[in-house]
Amino acid sequence: MWILGIDTSCDDTGVGLVRDGAVVVNRVASQTLLHQRYGGVVPELASREHIQLIDGLVQQALDEAGLKAADLDLIAATRGPGLIGALLVGYTYGKGLAFALGRPFVPVHHLEGHIYAALAEHPEVEPPFLALIASGGHTHLFEVPAWGTYRLLGATLDDAAGEAFDKAARLLGLGYPGGPEIERLAGQGDPGKVPLAAPLQGQEGFAFSFSGLKTAVARALEKGYAPADIAARFQQVAVGHIVQVVTRAARHTGLSTVLVTGGVAQNTPLKAQLQAAGLRLMFPPRGLATDNGAMIALAAWRTHTRNLHNPMALPAAAYLPLDAG
């Protein structure tokens, strides 16, 4: 079964082809350079790029796989969350393709794509499992009891994990994105030298919180601690916090398989500590870690049997919870 996946939720135009659950093509046209000089993603510019690029990208993807459009069995596209004008381009294009081909259209939640990207190289893994999404915009921990079913265990109460790394990095005078910078500087510091309390100690649930940490970094700087020591302590506490919540959720649910996605998943101490906690970890392969279309096709492969009533009538949505559907 051939599935075409499309993601235009933000500033990357992503088109992927998946055959029987295996990624065959993954093409991403990045707009990062275009938006860089504005200091952030400009929604209207992103939409303009998507409408210019989408059809050519689909054609290239089909050519690369040696396929004709008529060979596609299923068309999947990101429904949300994301920038509505950007989403609408890929989502509507996908519907048009499905309509013309008389093939099913599968709306996919963007986070669903990120979750299943972690299984791209682990076809043997079946639910139930836990899924941790820790990126610049999200910090969510889901229980996935069955393909396409999600129960939100906890999310951040304030900043996203990656956002915390970015903000702390800025305070420390480091570059963007802050995650890798903090990780590098932390390697030269001693975490034991800086007192910095762990967030949400004693909570019963699975929530995350990072904004207090950021404030503590600012205070530590004022008190004159060395940036490397602060970075080391910040990373130790932030990573420890994530590991603590995830391991408690694993104990609570009896699940030991954890899918870890989002930019923060690239943090080496985080990986090492989750591993040391005896968890079976799944990470997305390189090209599938950031926004792409192949992960949307992967999600459709896992969830398309879920019977949606009239998916062509489902609107794209800027805000969309994952555990409601």
Next chain:
Amino acid sequence: MVLVLAIDTATPYLVLGLPHAERAIRLERRHAEVLWPELEAFLQQTGVSLKELTGIAVGRGPGSYTGLRVGIAAGLGLARGLGIPVAGVETLEAVALRHQGPVTVIQRTRNALCYAACYVVEGSQVQVTQPPHRARFDEVVPTGLLTIDEPPSGQALAALGLAALKARPGQVEPLYL
């Protein structure tokens, strides 16, 4: 036999067109969802099957940026799926083609602004005398017949599409005014 299907979502209407039929529904928003059942019904009523289509024409506006990209994205996807070419046509030209002689076309947008253009229509031929531009509604000096907030003609979109498919296939860039 050539048979062009036209889609225009640049105005508050969803307009579907074939050389011999049109469907125009006032929607304000939600073009993206209503499009598919309407298209299905339109093809059924006109007795046209998707397989018979030889080209797709999409309205390039001017109009709401997000709105007109919906029609263009739909047209691009349809054309790719059917393996037929797609071309863009100017929405206001297809409004003018509902009339004869000198025509001033106005589409109002929010806050007293509008898109305006002037044409001279003779039979099925249309000549641009003032290309589409943004203007204050009360500052437009109309020549000839004035039409305000009228949807483009579906048949005219299809007819313009036929010419555009020959002259500028693949050119669907929205008119960002």
